[in-house]
Amino acid sequence: MEQIYLDHTSNTPLLPEVREAMAPYLHGEFANPSSLHRGGRKNAKALEEAREKTASLIGARGEEIIFTSCGTEANNFAMKGLAAAHEKKGRHIVVSSIEHFSILHAARRLERQGYRVTRVPVDQAGWVDPQKVREAIAPDTVLISIMHANGEVGTLQSIREIAQVAQEHGILFHTDAVSSCGTIPTNVSELGVAALTLTANQFYGPVGAAALYVRKGTKMLPFFDGGGQEEGRRSGTENLPAIVGMGKAAELALSHMEERTTSLLKLRNRLMEGLISVEEVYLNGHPTQRLPGHVSISVAHVESEPLLLSLDMEGISVASGSACNSKAMKSSHVLQAMGVPELLARGTVVLTLGIGNREEEISVVLDIFPKVVERLRKLNRTPIPQEVRSVR
Amino acid sequence: MSYSQKVLDHFNHPRNIGSFEKNEKNVGTGIVGAPECGDVMKLQIKVENDVIVDARFKTFGCGSAIASSSLATEWMKGRTINEAFQIKNTEIVKELSLPPVKIHCSVLAEDAIKAAVEDYRKKKVAGV
Numbered sequence: 001m002e003q004i005y006l007d008h009t010s011n012t013p014l015l016p017e018v019r020e021a022m023a024p025y026l027h028g029e030f031a032n033p034s035s036l037h038r039g040g041r042k043n044a045k046a047l048e049e050a051r052e053k054t055a056s057l058i059g060a061r062g063e064e065i066i067f068t069s070c071g072t073e074a075n076n077f078a079m080k081g082l083a084a085a086h087e088k089k090g091r092h093i094v095v096s097s098i099e100h101f102s103i104l105h106a107a108r109r110l111e112r113q114g115y116r117v118t119r120v121p122v123d124q125a126g127w128v129d130p131q132k133v134r135e136a137i138a139p140d141t142v143l144i145s146i147m148h149a150n151g152e153v154g155t156l157q158s159i160r161e162i163a164q165v166a167q168e169h170g171i172l173f174h175t176d177a178v179s180s181c182g183t184i185p186t187n188v189s190e191l192g193v194a195a196l197t198l199t200a201n202q203f204y205g206p207v208g209a210a211a212l213y214v215r216k217g218t219k220m221l222p223f224f225d226g227g228g229q230e231e232g233r234r235s236g237t238e239n240l241p242a243i244v245g246m247g248k249a250a251e252l253a254l255s256h257m258e259e260r261t262t263s264l265l266k267l268r269n270r271l272m273e274g275l276i277s278v279e280e281v282y283l284n285g286h287p288t289q290r291l292p293g294h295v296s297i298s299v300a301h302v303e304s305e306p307l308l309l310s311l312d313m314e315g316i317s318v319a320s321g322s323a324c325n326s327k328a329m330k331s332s333h334v335l336q337a338m339g340v341p342e343l344l345a346r347g348t349v350v351l352t353l354g355i356g357n358r359e360e361e362i363s364v365v366l367d368i369f370p371k372v373v374e375r376l377r378k379l380n381r382t383p384i385p386q387e388v389r390s391v392r
Numbered sequence: 393m394s395y396s397q398k399v400l401d402h403f404n405h406p407r408n409i410g411s412f413e414k415n416e417k418n419v420g421t422g423i424v425g426a427p428e429c430g431d432v433m434k435l436q437i438k439v440e441n442d443v444i445v446d447a448r449f450k451t452f453g454c455g456s457a458i459a460s461s462s463l464a465t466e467w468m469k470g471r472t473i474n475e476a477f478q479i480k481n482t483e484i485v486k487e488l489s490l491p492p493v494k495i496h497c498s499v500l501a502e503d504a505i506k507a508a509v510e511d512y513r514k515k516k517v518a519g520v
Contacts, residue, residue, distance in 0.1 A: 305454040309395075309403065346430065379409055380452045 004316045004361045008202075008293060008354035009151045009179060014245070015204040021248035022206065025241040033238055034229065047238055050247030054211055057250035058177075058196060059187035066212045066230045067243050068223075071178040071199040074212035075102035075145075077223040077234065078174045078195050082143050083110055085219040086172065090140025091115045096128045096157075097337040098150055100176055104333075107145075120146070125286040126155035126338045130162045137169050144173045148191075149180035152321060152334045152350060153285030154294030156180070163192030172218065178202055178210075182253040183291060184261065194218055200242065204355070205249030209242035260355050264292040267353050267362055271295055274366040275351075278373060284321070284340065284348065293353035296321060298340060302347040302376045310372045311349075316365055321348025395455060396489035402459035407466050410448045412436045420473075420512025422504045426496055431457045435504035437468060437476070439512055444468045444476055449504075456494040460484050460501035468505060477509045 005013075025046070031039030033047045051062040068074040083093060095107050097119045107117045118136040122128050128146055137144075144166050149156045159175055166173035174195035177186050181196070182203025188196055195218065199210035214220055214233075226235025253260075272295045276283050280300035299307060304320040311318055321332050331345035340348075351365075395403070411434065412419045418439050425432045431453030438446040447465035451458050463484060468476045484490070484498035 301452075303452065303454055306403065306458060309400075309455050313400075313404065342430070379406060379458060380450060 002315065004357075004364060006351040006353060006357070006365070007317050007319045009350060009352040010319055011201050011207065012204045012354055013356065014206055015249065015252060017252060018205055018245045018248045022241045022245040025244050029240075033240060034227065043240055046244055047240060050243045053247035053251045054198075055213075057186070057254050058181065058198065058213055059189055060213050061216065063231070064188075064213050064216050066214060066234050067238060067246075068210045068212055068234060069208060069239065071100075071176070071197055071202075071210045072102035073223070074197040074199070074210050075100065075176055075178075076106045077212050078176075078197060078214075079103060079106035079110065079143070079145060081220045081223050081233070082172055082174065082195060082214075082218070083115065084221040086142040090138075090142045092118070092138045092141040094118045094120060094133060094136045094141060094144040094146075096120045096122060096146050098122050098126055098128075098152075098334040099145065099147055100151070100178070103145055103147070103176055116140075122155075122337050124338055125289075126150055126153045126284070126334065127286060127289070128157050128162070130158050130165055133162050134165045137165070137171065141169065141171050144171055146173075146175060147179070148175045148177040148186065148196075149184075149291050150285070150334060151179035152332055153296045153338070154290035155285040156184075156289045156291065159191045159193065166194075167192060179291060182250065183257075183264075183293070185257065188213055188215070200246035200249050203249050203253040206242045206245040208239050209246035211246070256355075261292045263355070264353055267357055267359065268293050268295060270359075271351065271353065271362050271365065274362070275369060278370050281373070282344065284335065284338070291352075295351045295353075297349060297351075298335075298344045299347040299349065299373055300344055301380050302373060303380075304346060304348050306376055306379075307347065307349055307372065310376060311368070314368045314372065316368065319350040319352070321345065321350050394491075395459075398463075398488050399456055399459040399490070402462040402488070403455045406449075406458060406462040408446075408448050408462065408469075409450065411450060412438055412446075412448055417515055418512075420508040420510075420515070422507025422509075422511055424500055424503045424507055426500050431497065431500055433457065433461050433500050433504045435461060435464060435468075435501075435508045437473075437508050437512060439473060442472050442474070444471055444473060453497065453500075454494070456488065456490055457497040457500060459488055460490075460497045461504065463487060464501045464505055473509050473512060476505055479505050 031043045033044040055062045055065045120132045172194045175193045176197045181198035194215045196213040201207045222233045224235045282298045284296040308320045335345040420437045422435045434450045436448045437444045447468045449461040451461045481498035481502040
């Protein structure tokens with residue numbers, strides 16, 4: 001059975017062109033780009049070409065790109081590196097309550113080191129009101145970090161408006177564009193951000209290459225101390241095969257963005273409408289201001305784990321919006337922040353399309369989904385009755 | 393985390409789903425919940441001469457909670473109520489090869505069995 005892959009927010013498949021671009025650096029061209037001999041010089045050139053291509057995707061200059069190993073690293077780097085470099089100005093940071101954990105937990109770490117952190121709430125659609133960001137600003141605010149798009153619910157944020165607020169107050173603004181960059185236009189000058197995180201595995205590049213854009217002239221403390229790679233800001237031998245792959249994937253993402261978006265939207269709208277037409281299935285996130293391939297739904301009277309498992313058995317790979325893998329089961333912090341009722345949040349699944357998905361696959365999903373939901377609802381004892389006895 | 397074949401089998405083909413009329417005198421009902429994860433399990437038994445002749449369940453929870461309750465109904469059928477009362481969660485863990493993070497599902501099933509038997513006993517004493 002062919003698997004229908006609808007989990008592109010977790011990882012995208014490597015494009016054949018990207019794999020081909022990487023191949024020489026996995027076999028043969030192994031020299032360290034820092035080496036001065038000819039192999040090293042050749043690979044240093046490949047590294048810089050990849051940097052230029054990556055920079056082009058976001059309308060930046062090559063020198064403004066710092067390669068990292070993953071989005072989490074870039075987000076940590078942005079939070080800690082920027083905060084530390086501007087410590088003298090103040091120790092207050094503003095984030096939203098629905099950021100990725102690599103931002104939220106980095107913020108918590110900074111809090112333990114004496115920083116103050118304000119977490120701006122979101123509305124029911126998972127949208128951050130720029131006005132709320134303005135209200136959160138204090139005289140000692142040094143950094144604002146609000147994501148471009150949320151990977152769990154797909155909602156797009158008003159980055160330009162938030163950037164304006166930041167600029168008015170002379171505050172650095174970072175955006176985590178992991179879920180959006182490579183899928184929708186993400187131009188740093190248009191957005192007006194001072195720093196931005198992107199990762200290759202979200203746009204059909206390899207795992208192991210990501211980048212932090214930092215506007216030229218922005219003070220930043222190095223994340224890794226060492227041999228001085230990446231202009232001394234992120235030492236460590238470069239993962240050249242992955243970085244070359246990132247460059248190629250960025251080039252393809254930029255040149256094919258429009259056609260990719262058009263076909264994603266067509267599939268997405270059909271999938272979304274079909275799913276929410278099932279009784280008591282609700283869409284999470286903004287109905288229109290959302291990522292083109294993204295659908296997040298909450299299915300009443302069903303747990304997401306058995307739903308995911310059942311769909312998987314039918315050959316459909318989706319992601320769960322909550323995880324019951326321990327005694328302490330918590331629904332997603334994003335859904336909680338949006339005020340989705342706990343019971344409903346527990347039945348959340350996320351379906352994210354990619355450029356390889358086809359119309360026929362949507363038909364299969366829309367055929368199977370209602371049957372699976374019906375079967376699981378029959379199994380379920382709902383609603384949870386008052387007379388439930390507590391166990392131990 | 394991966395599930396054993398037995399969990400998947402119960403999950404795919406759950407045994408004895410459904411319910412009995414709660415007020416019938418030969419029916420015992422146990423409803424239990426795990427406050428820490430929100431799972432809810434309803435187990436019912438039909439008893440004749442202290443022997444469980446039939447069982448039903450409905451569960452709101454993850455795959456292993458469903459499998460644990462499905463297995464519980466299978467095991468209870470044909471046993472006396474005293475024998476059923478002796479079923480331990482560890483036996484369920486062993487049979488289904490539940491991973492450590494899912495052991496609380498088997499605890500829930502054991503408690504549901506005990507609650508159903510107790511409910512039946514109470515009815516019998518009251519002579520309803």
